[in-house]
């Protein structure tokens with residue numbers, strides 16, 4: 590919250606942790622376009638938070654928030670989920686059912702190979718971040734690189750995985766035995782849409798990489 594209205598915009602903000610059961614908080618579920626409920630809209634009305642819940646120094650909350658994002662964007666697990674996705678695709682294509690449903694034209698094969706290479710690249714970004722964190726360093730543009738790369742990879746993996754199964758990819762109801770991999774790639778096609786928005790959009794990550802990573806002047 591803003592604690593010094595006269596300070597420049599990045600100063601005068603403080604970071605407080607609050608109990609979500611505090612009086613005045615209303616939580617309304619948001620259902621996403623794949624019919625899942627995994628986040629909400631939260632309203633605050635005259636909510637009071639003890640000043641002892643302050644994180645870090647008063648009026649330096651912006652820097653607390655930015656450091657938090659450096660860790661959120663590190664997203665080391667992203668490499669693992671991408672590898673699991675590509676491996677599940679390869680394993681399924683190797684089965685009789687998968688082989689019968691897969692369209693493996695040369696252009697589709699090339700796409701799968703591209704995704705495989707990108708997944709390996711993603712692992713190297715994660716290893717770099719793990720090394721930095723293990724050395725008590727805070728990854729900044731490195732975390733943005735990893736966040737940008739993996740969120741775009743999650744979308745392209747979903748597109749490739751759906752493309753492999755052609756019209757079969759239109760089936761994604763749970764329990765529909767005809768849906769390849771229980772509709773895994775069709776579901777992630779829809780669910781990965783916000784990946785390039787949440788935790789900072791791809792444009793914001795590119796700005797951070799350009800300015801803090803490459804030292805380019807602000808546009």
Ligand SMILES: Cc1cc2nc3c(=O)[nH]c(=O)nc-3n(C[C@H](O)[C@H](O)[C@H](O)COP(=O)(O)OP(=O)(O)OC[C@H]3O[C@@H](n4cnc5c(N)ncnc54)[C@H](O)[C@@H]3O)c2cc1C
Pocket residue numbers: 628783786787788789790791792793796
């Ligand atoms: C699924 C999901 C989960 C989320 N979870 C959380 C959460 O747990 N906690 C939380 O605090 N927030 C959360 N968010 C909010 C998220 O952090 C913001 O939506 C995101 O940072 C984008 O901010 P904005 O929506 O205000 O868009 P804006 O900042 O208004 O951006 C709109 C568009 O303008 C572009 N843009 C903005 N500024 C620039 C610039 N300087 N240069 C170039 N392009 C620019 C953006 O890239 C974007 O395309 C979540 C969002 C989603 C979709």
